[in-house]
Amino acid sequence: MKDVYSNELPKFDLEEFMVSMSYSPEGMTTNLARQIEREVGKKKPVPVREADILDRALQMLPIGIYDDDVFAGNYGPDFTDTRALSDAKEADEAEFTGGEGYRLSTEDEKLISGRYLLFGVYTLAHTCLDYELVINKGLKYLKEKVKDRLAHGIDEYGESYLKAMLKSIGAVQGFAARYLEIAEEKLENCKDAKRRAELERMIAALEVVPYEPAQDFYQALQSMWIIHTTVPAAERSWASISLGRMDMFLLPFYEKWLKDGHTREEAIDLIVAFFKLLDSYGDGSCALNFGPDFNELTKTILDAEKKAMYRSPIVDVRMREDTPDEIYDQYVDKDLFYIGQPTFYGEDINVKAMEYRGMSDKDGHSINSCMGMVVVGKEIADMWGCCVNMNIPLELAINKGKPLMGEFPEMLQKYLDDIPVREPDSIEAIKKSYEEYMQGILAYVADQNKKKAAWMAMNRPNPLLSLMLDDCIMFGRDRAHAAFDLLGDEAEQFMPNDQFDFEEVRKDRGVRYHNVTVLSVGFAHAADAIGAIDELVFQKRKYTLDELMEAARNNYEGSEKALRIFADLRKAPKYANGSDYADSNASFVLDALADACEEQYVGNIRFIPTCHTIDANVKFGRAMYASLDGRKDGEAVGKNAGPVLTVIKSTPTDFMNAAAQIPNIRYSGGVPIDIYVTDNILQTKENRDKFRGLMRAYFKAGGMQVQVNSVNIELLKKAYEEPENHPHVIVRKGGFSLYFTDLDKDIQKDMIDRFEKEIG
């Protein structure tokens, strides 16, 4: 038996993962401000302390305006000295390596997450802000709303939370004022008439937004950028904060702009400048969302996207069954495909999925980055708040409640103790046990998630973000507060101090829709293993379960028998390879996960399964021992809703047929499939029409999300060999855009392999 604690097979590092979800730009001062406030803010109510941290961070942030800046908004190393930078860096290091928000509770939790890939955390950010409201009504509207709420009387904690919201608004105003001051200084010293006009436009905007409503197209973009900088600074994470239906809510500003005598080309330049800021400071999943409501501005923004060719923002498009071909044709575009855009979503099925998870107020829905549909300004999507290794319930089902390797620590085992140990004497019995163990595992990961969310709500509340999410003002609570309430008495341990009464504080909730996505890792392996066990153990009776388990424990090595088992497992039918039986096993394991997730619904918290691995399939696989489908120790697991790597050479329609069988409607956390096309495929109308037909058929069949990867394979290989010569090759990973050479070498190799196999 291998030692599950040893690092012979490196464990997945959940603490490192939590840090990696912050995407903090260089020079950011939030953690530095926290260090200072830790001393001076000791006695403040926590929400107020957090607002003060934000204020301090924004005041310390090294900002500046370059001579060619169109908008105010740059910051970072260029505007400070090495000393200040190293202070910020040290504060980041201290926070990331020892900070409470990034630390797991025990070594046991490290083992369960790191070896068995079962965990619950709270992932920051991941939301779609209501920019429409901010640019049309200004922060002053929200300020009035908060004041009004205070005037109607609220409990003591709510009062302090609402006051912290007001402070946060002040912090944002103060931040804009810093840019205003710099712009005024620049104007004073500027002699160039053209630049003076630009600076005057910038000053006029900064005197207004984001506190007041924007007066024109330029000011609307400036307002959006200040919000898009300050919310992540408050949240300590730049992950997946998306722009929503920008082409719709900016349209009146755009039309007025043209009427006032400006040109479309000027608008494109402004949008490109805005995108440059997004690309410089955001992560690669900030999404623009377009749909069937195509207008003049949609086209202008798409042209800006093609002109900019940045990693961010990405483009997500919602397509309906009745969407005309002409609208499809705007998006099936070789220049967009070249930069890995767009990702196509079937709107009909995605809306049904929102209804299924109980979201009645879904008007104005939009795609948030790579994670499916959200309701703008009313929802947090705690992405990968839970993670489930789909092979584990199968191991428990065939091994009488024990994993194949090692033993579960008590903190997990106690969730499984009440499950009856069943003889694995038929595939039906195994499937029954699989479902029951899945329920136990979900109870564990969901509890872990609620604990982390509850800690976050009470110890790292975010009054600025909560201000912009319904119904946090109404309840005077943090966006993640529902978890604190719903955890029950256990939540008391997360009270930061005794300033408030636990029973009074815990009531009510924060954001209207509190969704936690539950990542299924390795579902194709679990499904393929069930099929193989059925065939080899119960139908052909070629091996016993014990022999299979023994072979897997030994990584299918060390004896001729192990090798023969390995060969037979690899030859068994696989998911997404043209086998109805294998595809139905995938539906079975994914339904089991969905059932278990729905069992954990509590209050307004929804646990929503997803197949959305991005490229973590490589990292997760590295930590996992051999699985019962013939996957060996440390090999990458299947990516997104795709099959295992050995069968990836199947056709796009094999993927699509298989993925359409997945219970998509229950998987509103995302069922992305990756379609690789050679970079010249869209040059003829005939091929574009075929591609459009492919999308239509998939969405009609119930598919949710298709990501297009159109990169020249030779270029990828060159970038792999000579990264220094190819720093700007953009690739997609699960709805995310990034520079290829920024990826781990292993992941680069995995992408090349998949791309090569798929286009065959």
Next chain:
Amino acid sequence: MCEVVCGQKAHILGPEGHTLNREKCTVCGACAAVCAEDALEVVGYEIDEKELIKFLSRDKAFYEETGGGVTFTGGEPMMQAADLKRAAVLCVAEGIHVAVETASLAPWKNFKKVDPCIDLFICDLKAVTGELHKMGTGADNRLILENLKKLMDIRADRMWVRIPLIAGFNDSEAEFSKIAEFLAGRGVARVEIMPYHDVGISKYGALGVGYPLKNDGIVEKNHIELLKKTLRDAGVEHVV
């Protein structure tokens, strides 16, 4: 590992590396399943027509949306007319569009046999000049031309002619003038030039077969356009 799982002892690992004795191999696939480097792969498998139709029907929604369907292709399907017909009839019954890619070197009775259940014939035309065809392919082209004429007589609107274009073989204007004369005014639904490319080199390598042509057969883009013009000028319609 392949040599361990092979019941036929077809794999030999010697000082020169790995060799596969294809005479002994029964294509059981065990070796490919255990090959750590994915260097071995079984391509193709046997399937009866009912299973085949079930498999093909999985993609029916895609055929409908894209105007696609099933294409039967080589080994020469027109030499297996009875099997082809059995499968094609089932496709037609399922409402699946059926195309056949053929070199057209098969008895006319075979074409007659399958004609009712084939929506589209895609016929190769490598050369009209008899000696040239013989030199390039080793086969006489009289039967091919005869079959094409007969097909054009009865179903020109439901057939395509595809000209594989290979430098040094059939890329002369003189040969294309003859091809043009053969096709002009016949109303073939689509006449397409398919330029030679060398992506098959790796496949030949994988099969352990030498590849004699390499880059020599590639025709330049401008010349392809010129040959298309030759066809169009002579009255050949629907040239792509």
